[in-house]
Amino acid sequence: MTEDQVWALDAADLVASFRAGRLDPVQVLEACLERIRATNPALNAVVTLDAAGARAAAEASAARWQAGAALSALDGVPITVKDNLFVGGLRATWGSRLHGNHIAPRDDIPVARLRAAGVVILGKTNTPEFALAGFTNNPLFGSTGNPWAPDYQPGGSSGGAVAAVASGMGPIALATDAGGSLRRPAGHAGVATIKATPGRVPRRWGFPPLAADFQVIGPIARSVRDLRCALSLIGDPRPVPSAPARLKILAVRRCGAAPVDPDVLAAFDDALNVLRRLGHSVAEVAAPWSPDEVATLFASISAVGVARAVSGHEGWEDKVTPSIRAQAIAGQALSATDYLLSLDRIAVLRAELGDWVATADIVATPSAAVMPWPRDSTGPTVVDGLAAGPRAAAIYSTVFNLAALPAVVVPSAPMRGLPTGLQLVAPAFQEERLLDLAEAFEQAMPWQKLAPF
Numbered sequence: 001m002t003e004d005q006v007w008a009l010d011a012a013d014l015v016a017s018f019r020a021g022r023l024d025p026v027q028v029l030e031a032c033l034e035r036i037r038a039t040n041p042a043l044n045a046v047v048t049l050d051a052a053g054a055r056a057a058a059e060a061s062a063a064r065w066q067a068g069a070a071l072s073a074l075d076g077v078p079i080t081v082k083d084n085l086f087v088g089g090l091r092a093t094w095g096s097r098l099h100g101n102h103i104a105p106r107d108d109i110p111v112a113r114l115r116a117a118g119v120v121i122l123g124k125t126n127t128p129e130f131a132l133a134g135f136t137n138n139p140l141f142g143s144t145g146n147p148w149a150p151d152y153q154p155g156g157s158s159g160g161a162v163a164a165v166a167s168g169m170g171p172i173a174l175a176t177d178a179g180g181s182l183r184r185p186a187g188h189a190g191v192a193t194i195k196a197t198p199g200r201v202p203r204r205w206g207f208p209p210l211a212a213d214f215q216v217i218g219p220i221a222r223s224v225r226d227l228r229c230a231l232s233l234i235g236d237p238r239p240v241p242s243a244p245a246r247l248k249i250l251a252v253r254r255c256g257a258a259p260v261d262p263d264v265l266a267a268f269d270d271a272l273n274v275l276r277r278l279g280h281s282v283a284e285v286a287a288p289w290s291p292d293e294v295a296t297l298f299a300s301i302s303a304v305g306v307a308r309a310v311s312g313h314e315g316w317e318d319k320v321t322p323s324i325r326a327q328a329i330a331g332q333a334l335s336a337t338d339y340l341l342s343l344d345r346i347a348v349l350r351a352e353l354g355d356w357v358a359t360a361d362i363v364a365t366p367s368a369a370v371m372p373w374p375r376d377s378t379g380p381t382v383v384d385g386l387a388a389g390p391r392a393a394a395i396y397s398t399v400f401n402l403a404a405l406p407a408v409v410v411p412s413a414p415m416r417g418l419p420t421g422l423q424l425v426a427p428a429f430q431e432e433r434l435l436d437l438a439e440a441f442e443q444a445m446p447w448q449k450l451a452p453f
Contacts, residue, residue, distance in 0.1 A: 007035040008450055011077045011171040011226040018065045018076055025065065025076030029058040029120055032078045036122070036169045039453060042150050045163035047083055047141045048091045048124040054078065057120040064118065073229050074172070075118030080164045082175040083124040084131040084157075085217065086206045087111050090121075094207055095129045095138035095157075097319045098310065108206045110174060110217045110234035117233045122170050126160030129321050130210060130309060131176060132302060133157055134184060134393050135378050139321060143375050146189055147451030148418055152372040153379075155185040155393070158220065162189035165220050166451045172230055178215035179298055180368070180397025183409040186220055187367030187421020190451060192438065193220045194227050194408045195400070197428045201235045210305030211298065212343065214401040222449045224410065224439040231431065240432045247280045247361040247437065255287040255395045259383035260369045263415035268366045271412040271422040274445050275364065275437075282364070288356050289349070291395040297349075298391075298398050299327075300334060300342045307331030346402050353403035358427050362437060365396040367409045367421030400425055408434040411447035 006028050009017070017023035033051055040046050061076035070076075081087050084094045086104035088111075093099045107115060115121065126136055126144045136159025137143035146154040147167040154163045161173035162185040175182055177195045186193040198213045209215055219230035251272055254260055272282050306327040310316040317325055357363055370393045373380045380388050391398070400407050405425055412422040422441065426434045 005031070007031045007168045009171065010223045010449065011074055011221065011229065012223065014077055014171065015073055015075070018070070025058040025061040025120060026055070028076065029054055029078055032122065032170055035167070039167045039169065043145045043147060043163050043167055044142055045125055045144055045160045045167065045169060046080060046123050047126045047160065050090055050121065050123045053089070054120050054122050061118050061120065070118065072117035072233060074114070074233060076120060077172060078120045078122050078170040079114065079172045079174060080122050080125045080161060080170050081111060082131070082158055082161050082173070083127050084176060084207060085111060085174065087121060087124065090124060092124070093140055095127045095131065095140060097139055098313045098316060100140055106205050108217070109202045109204050113234050114174065125164050125173060125175070127157045129324050130306060131157040131178070131181060132210060132306065132327070133323065133378070134180070134391070136160055137376070145375050146372050147453040148190060149372065150453070151375050152418070153188070153375050153377070155188040155368070155372070157181040158185045161220050162186055162191050165191045165222060167453050168450050171222060172226055173220040174217065174234070175220055176215050176217050177401065178211045178302070179401050180394045182218050182220065183397050183407060183421070183423055184368040184393055186409045187411070188372045188419060190411045190414070190419030190447060191220055191222055192224055192227055192408070192410045194218050194231060194431060194434065195406060196231065196235055196431050197406045198404050200238065200406070200429060200431065208308060210309060211302045213404070214301070224435055224442050227408070228435050238429050241430070243361060243433045243436070245279070249275055249280050249282045249362045249364050250360045251282050251284045252287045252363065252365045252396070253284060255289070255291045258291045258369065258395045259386035259388055259392065260366070261371050261383055263371055264366045264369060264420060267413045267415050267420035268422065271441070272364065274441060278440055278444055289353065289399045294399045294402060295391040295394070297342055297346055297402060300338065303327045303331035304334055304339050305331070350403050353399070353405065354428065357405060357425060361426070361433070363425040365423045365425070367396065367423045368393045369395050371415065371420070372418050396423060404428060406431050406434060408438045410438045410441055
C-alpha cells in the first residue's frame with residue numbers, strides 16, 4: 001500500500017501504525033482529505049467539511065502519540081458525523097431548509113466522548129430531511145450515491161455516513177437509527193454497524209427526537225473490531241453476561257406476505273449456512289410481528305414528531321419536502337389520545353417481542369427486504385413481482401426499534417455485484433454477544449472492506 005492509500009486502512013490498523021511510528025495522524029488525515037476530494041463529487045456523502053478543525057485535531061493527536069500519551073484506541077482516527085447530530089461549531093442542517101444556517105452550539109454526548117478520545121472529526125454526512133426516510137436525498141444537498149454503484153442509492157437515512165465509510169473517506173462514521181437508518185444503509189453499502197439498546201449510548205444536546213425513544217446513535221465501520229471500539233467509547237459500560245458456545249438462533253426469512261427480493265433471500269440462506277458451520281443451532285421461524293402494524297405505529301409516532309419539528313417555523317409548508325409536509329399535517333390531526341394509544345400498543349409489542357427474543361440467544365434476518373435501487377428514486381415500487389410500498393425495505397428493521405432491542409448488521413454475500421447485509425438481534429443490552437457473533441461471522445466469511453469505487 002502506497003502512502004496515499006492509507007485511507008484504506010481500518011481504524012485499528014491506523015492506530016497500530018501510529019503506535020509503531022509508521023504513520024502519524026496528520027499523514028492519515030491528509031490522505032483522507034485527498035480521498036474526499038477525489039470521491040465526494042460523485043458520491044455527495046460529505047456535505048460539510050471541516051478541514052481546518054480536522055488538521056488542528058490531527059496535529060494535537062500526532063503530538064500525543066509522539067509523547068506516548070494517546071488518549072484512547074481511536075486517538076487520531078478520522079471520523080464523520082451525520083448531519084442530524086450536533087458537532088459544536090459546525091453546521092447541523094438536519095437535511096432541511098428550516099435549519100440550513102444552523103450552527104450547533106455544542107457537541108452531543110457521543111460526539112463529545114469521541115472528541116475527548118482524540119478522534120479527528122472530518123465533517124458532516126448527508127441525510128434526508130429530518131433523517132426520516134429510507135433514502136438519502138434532500139433539498140439542500142441533493143442525493144447521495146452508493147460507492148458500489150454511484151447511480152444507485154445507499155438507502156437512508158444514514159446514506160451519507162455509509163457512503164463515506166465504504167468509499168474510504170474515513171474508517172468510522174457516527175450516525176443514527178430510528179427505523180433502520182443505520183442497518184439498512186450498512187447492508188446496502190457493504191459495511192458494518194450496531195444499533196444499541198436505547199439508553200446504552202446517552203444523548204442530550206441536539207434536535208428533538210421525532211419518534212419517542214426509537215432513535216439511537218451508533219457507529220458504522222468496515223470491521224467489527226472497529227465497531228466494538230467505537231461503541232466502548234460512546235456507550236455506557238454494562239455487565240457482560242455469559243453466552244453459550246453453541247448459540248440458539250431463530251431465523252426469520254419472511255414477514256407474512258411482504259415481498260422480499262429473491263437475491264436477498266439467497267444471500268440470507270448463505271449467511272445461515274455460515275452460522276451453522278460455526279456450530280450454532282439455526283431454526284427457521286415465522287415473524288411474530290405484522291409489518292403493516294409496525295409501519296402504522298411508526299408512522300403515527302413519527303408524524304407527531306414531525307408536526308412538533310415544524311412548529312414555530314413561519315412558512316414551513318413551503319420550505320419542507322412534500323413528504324414531510326404530509327407527515328406534519330397528519331401529525332397535527334392526531335389527538336393526544338391517538339398518540340397515547342399508539343404508545344400503549346408499542347409497550348405491549350415491546351414486551352411480547354422481548355419475551356420472544358429471550359427464547360433464543362440470537363435472531364437473524366436480512367438487513368433489508370430489497371436490493372439497492374436507482375439513486376434518484378425513493379425506493380422500488382415492485383419487489384419480486386409484487387407491489388411494494390414506501391416501507392417495503394424496512395420489514396426487518398423498524399420492528400426492533402419499536403421493541404427496543406439491539407441489532408448488528410454485517411455484510412453478507414454480494415448479489416449482482418451489489419452488497420447485502422445480515423442482521424443479528426439479541427435481548428436488551430446484549431451488544432457484546434452480538435459483536436462476538438458478528439466477529440466470528442466476519443472471520444468465517446471475510447467481506448470486501450471497500451467498495452470498488
